[in-house]
Amino acid sequence: GQQVMQIPQYQHVQEGEDFTTYCNSSTTLSNIQWYKQRPGGHPVFLIQLVKSGEVKKQKRLTFQFGEAKKNSSLHITATQTTDVGTYFCAGGSGTYKYIFGTGTRLKVLA
Amino acid sequence: GAVVSQHPSRVICKSGTSVKIECRSLDFQATTMFWYRQFPKQSLMLMATSNEGSKATYEQGVEKDKFLINHASLTLSTLTVTSAHPEDSSFYICSAPGLAGVVKGPQYFGPGTRLLVL
Numbered sequence: 001g002q003q004v005m006q007i008p009q010y011q012h013v014q015e016g017e018d019f020t021t022y023c024n025s026s027t028t029l030s031n032i033q034w035y036k037q038r039p040g041g042h043p044v045f046l047i048q049l050v051k052s053g054e055v056k057k058q059k060r061l062t063f064q065f066g067e068a069k070k071n072s073s074l075h076i077t078a079t080q081t082t083d084v085g086t087y088f089c090a091g092g093s094g095t096y097k098y099i100f101g102t103g104t105r106l107k108v109l110a
Numbered sequence: 111g112a113v114v115s116q117h118p119s120r121v122i123c124k125s126g127t128s129v130k131i132e133c134r135s136l137d138f139q140a141t142t143m144f145w146y147r148q149f150p151k152q153s154l155m156l157m158a159t160s161n162e163g164s165k166a167t168y169e170q171g172v173e174k175d176k177f178l179i180n181h182a183s184l185t186l187s188t189l190t191v192t193s194a195h196p197e198d199s200s201f202y203i204c205s206a207p208g209l210a211g212v213v214k215g216p217q218y219f220g221p222g223t224r225l226l227v228l
Contacts, residue, residue, distance in 0.1 A: 001170075033216065042203055043154065045216040088153065090217075096142065098217070100154040 002027045004091045004101040012107045019079050021104035023072040023089035030094040032065055032072045037103075038085040046074075079108045112138050114206050116220035123194055124228055131189045131223045133160075133204030139184040140206035144217065145177075148201040160187040160204075194227040201225075 003026040013019050023032065031050045035043035047056055049065035049072065056063045062075045072089055086105045090098040113136040123129050133143055141162045146154040158179055159167040166179035176198075178190040191198055201224050205217040 042219040042222050043205075043217075045218065048216060096159065097156060099156070100146075102153050105151070 002091070002093060002099050004089060004099050006087075006089060006101040006104050008104055009102065010105050010107075012109060013079050015081060015108050015110050016078050019076045019083070019106055021074050021087050021089075021106075023074075023091075023101050025070045025091045025099075027070070027091075027093060029069050029091045031092040032069075033090040033092070033098060034063060034072075034074055035088045035090060035100075036085050037088065041085075043088060076106075079106070081108050081110055084108050112206070112218040114204065114218050114220040116204055116223050118223060119221060120224045120226075122226045122228065125195050126193055129191045129194055129225060131191075131202055131204075131225075133187045133189070133206075133220050135185045135206045135218075138206075140187075141184060143181065143187040143204055143206045145179065145187075145189050146203045146205065148203060148222075150201075154203065157189075162187075191225065194225070196227045199225055199227045 006023050033048045034046040036046055037043045047063050052069050053067045054065045060077045064073045076083055086103045088103045089101040092098050115134045115136055117132045121129055143160040145157045147157050148154050156169050157172045160179045160181040162181040162184055168174045181187045201222050203219055203222040205219045207215050
């Protein structure tokens with residue numbers, strides 16, 4: 001079945017450093033979503049990408065959807081302690097279902 | 111924004127009992143809701159899709175007789191874990207598409223229910 005992997009699994013950064021998580025699907029996606037889950041919390045929707053090669057920015061966050069629509073990335077510039085949490089990508093394959101990636105847990109050291 | 115509530119937030123029960131978890135969309139209607147299970151420090155695993163007015167669609171490997179889903183109205187879906195056992199202990203989260211009629215749009219998650227079966 002479809003698998004969505006994320007790397008790295010964990011990332012510790014000093015506050016102010018950049019951070020990137022990569023998402024790779026075993027199949028071509030129709031769209032991809034990104035979520036953030038704070039420790040002890042629930043996933044919160046960040047963004048959705050639909051077009052091949054699409055790039056979207058939200059303040060310090062930059063999201064990219066690969067040309068082949070099989071991979072995506074989330075880049076955070078100058079991390080802050082509020083960025084702590086687990087970032088999940090979720091791949092849509094044309095049906096109503098989304099397969100969540102394995103997640104990248106980010107810790108930011110002050 | 112779209113708000114989804116879940117009740118209870120935490121439940122402890124004895125092995126063999128049944129537990130019902132409610133998921134409500136508070137400020138929008140949801141003809142479809144999703145139920146996920148999340149183990150500690152792991153990803154979300156889709157268990158089933160709840161459809162208002164029809165039977166739920168279960169993912170492969172999920173026992174429909176074990177995890178009963180009822181979508182009673184446009185704002186309420188319930189998940190009942192029947193004859194719970196310790197291996198059912200987990201974090202159960204529901205979600206609903208926040209854009210009316212757009213099932214493939216953003217999902218809004220409830221706060222989750224932490225189930226511990228003794």
